[in-house]
Amino acid sequence: MSDRTFQNESPLDFSIASHRDDFNGAVGLVRKRIEQREYVAKPIVEGRRRDCSEQISSLDPAAPSRIVGTVHLADTHLAQEALDSLATGARIFNEMGYEKRAHCLLRLGDLMARRRNELAALMIYEAGKPWKEADADVCEAIDFCRYYAIEMLKLGPPRQLMQVTGETNYYFYRPRGLGVVIAPWNFPLAIPCGMTVASLVTGNPTILKPAEQTSVIASEFAALVLEAGVPPNAFAFLPALGESVGKFLVESPQVHVICFTGSRDVGLQILRAGATVPAGQNHVKRVITEMGGKNAAIIDEDADLDEAVKGVLYSAFGFAGQKCSACSRVIAVGDSYEPFLSRLCDATGDLLVGHPEDPATFLNPLIDQTSQERVLREIADARGVHTLAFQGEVPSEGFYVPATIFRDVETRSRLWQEELFAPVLACRQASNFLEAIEMANNTQYALTGGVFSRSPKNIEYAYQHFEAGNLYINRSTTGAIVCRQPFGGYRLSGIGSKAGGPDYLLQFVDPRTVTENSMRRGFTPELV
Amino acid sequence: MTQAHVPSSSTVSDSFQTEVVSFGKQIFQQLGKEQPGAFNKNFWSGRIMEWSMTQKDFKTNMFRLVDVLPSLRNSEAIATHVNEYLSDAAKNIHGLVEWGVNVDPKGLRAKVTALMVKQSVKQMASQFIAGETPEGSLKQIRRLRKLQLACTVDLLGEYCLSEKEAQEYLKRYMDALVVFSREIPKWKESEPLIPGHPGESSAVCISVKLSALYSQCSSLNAKRSVEILSERLFTIARYAQQHGALIYCDAEDTAHNPMIYQVFQNVFGDSEFRNFPYPGIVLQAYLKDSEARLYELLEFAKTRGAPIAVRLVKGAYWDMETVLSQQNNWESPVFSKKESSDANYEKLTRILLENQQHFLPAFGSHNVRSLSFACCYAKHLGLTPADFELQMLYGMAEPIARAFQKQGYLVRLYVPLGELLPGMGYLVRRLLENTSNESFLRHTFFDSNEIETLLAEPTFKG
Structure with missing residues (x-):
């Protein structure tokens, strides 16, 4: 197994009719299960599904009258029980060894691969994800399992460092301890999966707290984690409210690693809470946060507008802009501004809006009513300040927000600075490429960036000076692929970790060195 | 696919190969030092x-x-x-x-x-590129016809990203048909280059890039894409029928091809176009499934009850198909070796010619070997130069085009128009x-x- 090389799970080729038919079959199957109310997400502690008195409904954002499933919400008592159970299991899980844990991940990847269409279909209903995006989400989840498994096999064996006669030096890793994963809803399978399996494979018993909005899909994942062979006291699943149980877990002295992906404000709160050492805690918590972005694409004066419009269209409005990698600002250099904007607005107007169960749908709804109301408010405010270049139309049912483009947006404005997580794009002109880079960098974030240019010199300049964890040249700025584009940002976009990259697992372990003096009584075996 | 479709012999005889080579040598002789x-x-x-x-x-x-x-x-x-x-x-x-x-x-x-x-x-x-506009290209087209070369006109354009752009494309095709069908028949050069050749039933011929006619054309939107593209091709075909112009539907990448073939069959299988002369479609020999596709076209031509034109090419999207399949770990739809495409081209050539009563075979290539094979195999089957044609790209291989033309074959050039x-x-x-x-x-x-x-x-x- 150690010679197994990593290969990405292939996305479906939807140009093949039988692939579309199979996928459509899964969509129909899931819809039927939803109608029969088969989906119930419950906390899992000690391998047992727990009933809770507090319950919420998970809704289809495109048709909110449809209840996708019922979610039982854990309280802090159950959270404490989970912590205690995992604390008991920690030692056994460590002694299980990295190879067996890596095997669990490989099995988990295979289990998901076998059910990939069904998992994707569930995402269509619970997160409002269009077909292709949902399929990519499952592929990414599978990739995380396989990639981290193979990385762990490389990381696991103790290494001999510099050896001097008379001593042996070993360098190896130990798990940090109990891990808590706090996941977002926008990649409802890939991100919770990636964070959870990274924590598990390195030997940390782990609690997964999914986003409330996508607890059903997370609960399907949780069941598979146990099916793959992770011991019941090494993994717990706690659907719950962030404000109560999330906060409780973050503050618990029993927790060693917190792995979070979500908004900047919550991320910073967790960092603060993690830095506090309560009585009885004899360690420093490691907090891994991946937060937002206010990502810019630069359209150079010599850009290929065919590619630029297509790339921005997908980066800004794919999954309705609800990706931390989404493009929300465009800076067009000089004379490219007007023709770019005009083609972009026309193209945006013709994007197909609809229920994501329809494969043709490009623009899907936002995740919930709260998001919808917040974004509509922001758009209304922005309309009072900025020039509207384009606004599309959306159905009245569902949490849709129209694709919206503003032009000539001031760099100091809220619209230029604040992440909206929505299909809203702020555009402006720069007089030259250097100024464009400056404008792009004029934000708290540094997550993704895009450059459409055919000037070798400007591309080189962007390599050096465009502040972005993931910079994309002449292509869309979303859709990072495990191992090919390790993903993550710096500045207030995150602490600089790269999911799906070679350094990711190191955040979940403590390195140790053991030196043994091999000379006893003036006699050393090497010299015999 | 039934046994009946399998070509008469799976390989051709050595003496036939000698014939192809000696025919090819004649062509090379004609080329002389011309470049x-x-x-x-x-x-x-x-x-x-x-x-x-x-x-x-x-x-x-x-x-x-x-x-x-x-x-x-x-x-x-x-x-x-x-x-x-x-x-x-x-x-x-x-x-x-x-x-x-x-x-x-x-x-x-x-x-x-x-x-x-x-x-x-x-x-x-x-x-x-023969010109920016249809008017601007008339001179070149006339020059070609004087040289005894036929044309099919292709409109170059940017990506079609919005319905406004799709409508502009549609209008460009209509405008091109207006200009060509108004001007070209006035020329004395519009007389058939080979009398009775089905490809010369009109001197006006356009090649349509279907995906340019609908901005949201995608296999995930296949049903609507096929509907809308069919509707728009209907419009073009109706106009072409009125003005006696010929049409080819160009093939594209494998993501679009299934829709393109569907649209072609929708439109030209319709009773309205029962008499449309030799509607053309393109078959790409670099595709591993091109043989199956050809039999599907054969079935279509039989069902339609009137022959169709099939332009056999090697295929122009090889890099794109290869990159896409490698990046996604998909099985590549194209042959990885160029020589395999060439071999497949000859295989398909035989099937096309053996079923000539249902097809107007049009061999699109600059490869003297491929074209010589087609000419010799046609002769071998007792067919005449009025039963098929050769096609090449404008500006790519004039000496080769002229050499085949001088041997008595109909050579049609694919002539692109468009802005810089x-x-x-x-x-x-x-x-x-x-x-x-x-x-x-x-x-x-x-x-x-x-x-x-x-x-x-x-x-x-x-």
Whole structure:
């Protein structure tokens, strides 16, 4: 197994009719299960599904009258029980060894691969994800399992460092301890999966707290984690409210690693809470946060507008802009501004809006009513300040927000600075490429960036000076692929970790060195 | 697929192979020392091609420069890009310095450089693109007909990203049909080049790029895409029928092809177009499933009850298909080895000719071996030059086109029209094709490979 090389799970080729038919079959199957109310997400502690008195409904954002499933919400008592159970299991899980844990991940990847269409279909209903995006989400989840498994096999064996006669030096890793994963809803399978399996494979018993909005899909994942062979006291699943149980877990002295992906404000709160050492805690918590972005694409004066419009269209409005990698600002250099904007607005107007169960749908709804109301408010405010270049139309049912483009947006404005997580794009002109880079960098974030240019010199300049964890040249700025584009940002976009990259697992372990003096009584075996 | 479709013999005899080679040699004899314009070293383009074929870095940089040129709006921008792309190459290629590489972009000489580069590229583009508008291309089309060469016109354009752009495309096709069907029949050169040849039932012929007619065309939106494209092709076909023009639907990448074939069958299988003469479709021999596709077309032609034209090509999206399948770990839809496409081309050639009562076979290639094979196999089956035709790209291989024409075959050139901006993409593809290591034209006109090698029978290599 150690010679197994990593290969990405292939996305479906939807140009093949039988692939579309199979996928459509899964969509129909899931819809039927939803109608029969088969989906119930419950906390899992000690391998047992727990009933809770507090319950919420998970809704289809495109048709909110449809209840996708019922979610039982854990309280802090159950959270404490989970912590205690995992604390008991920690030692056994460590002694299980990295190879067996890596095997669990490989099995988990295979289990998901076998059910990939069904998992994707569930995402269509619970997160409002269009077909292709949902399929990519499952592929990414599978990739995380396989990639981290193979990385762990490389990381696991103790290494001999510099050896001097008379001593042996070993360098190896130990798990940090109990891990808590706090996941977002926008990649409802890939991100919770990636964070959870990274924590598990390195030997940390782990609690997964999914986003409330996508607890059903997370609960399907949780069941598979146990099916793959992770011991019941090494993994717990706690659907719950962030404000109560999330906060409780973050503050618990029993927790060693917190792995979070979500908004900047919550991320910073967790960092603060993690830095506090309560009585009885004899360690420093490691907090891994991946937060937002206010990502810019630069359209150079010599850009290929065919590619630029297509790339921005997908980066800004794919999954309705609800990706931390989404493009929300465009800076067009000089004379490219007007023709770019005009083609972009026309193209945006013709994007197909609809229920994501329809494969043709490009623009899907936002995740919930709260998001919808917040974004509509922001758009209304922005309309009072900025020039509207384009606004599309959306159905009245569902949490849709129209694709919206503003032009000539001031760099100091809220619209230029604040992440909206929505299909809203702020555009402006720069007089030259250097100024464009400056404008792009004029934000708290540094997550993704895009450059459409055919000037070798400007591309080189962007390599050096465009502040972005993931910079994309002449292509869309979303859709990072495990191992090919390790993903993550710096500045207030995150602490600089790269999911799906070679350094990711190191955040979940403590390195140790053991030196043994091999000379006893003036006699050393090497010299015999 | 039934047994009945399998060609009469799975391989052809040695004596037949000898025949193909001797026919090919005649063609080469006719070529003599004549070179396609693009390879002529007296012209700028010929020298660029020469350098491109001998220096790989130069090739990439030069073609990228050509690609970006039309979007550069002033001489400073042009001079800057010339420097960025070519200053390294200028160290080895002295001629480049003469053309103004390394001039100060803000200085006076930049204007001279810009003008010269623009002119040169325009000249180069004009070898492959007959004009910006239908009116502007009439002169070239007439010249070709005087040379006894038929045409099919293709409209170059940018991506179609919105319905406004789709409507503009549709209008361009209609406008082209208006202009051509008004002007061309007035010429005495519009008389059939080969009397009774079905491809000459009209001198007006257009090739339609279907995906340009609908901005949301995608396999995930297949149902609607097919509906809307059918509707729009109906509009074009109706107009063509009224004015007696011929139509080919171009093939594209494998993501679009299933929809294209569906639309073609929807429209030309409709009773309204029962009498539409030889509606054309394209078959790409580099596709592993092209044989199955051909039998599907055969079934369609039978059901339709009237023959269709099939342009057999090797295929123009090889790089794109290969990249996409490699990046996604998909099985590649195309043969990885060029020679396999050539071998498959001959296999499909036989099936087309053996079913000639249902087809107007049109062999699109610049490869003398492929075309000689088709001509000889047709003869072998007792067919005449009025039963099929040969097609080539405008500006790519005039000497070869003329050589076949002189042998009495109908040769049709695929003539692109369009503005400089979308034209550059087309130009770069042609330049890449000509300078590729696999290029038959390169082997013939630049590398001067042995004629025996050029005419050797291709075999499947995977």
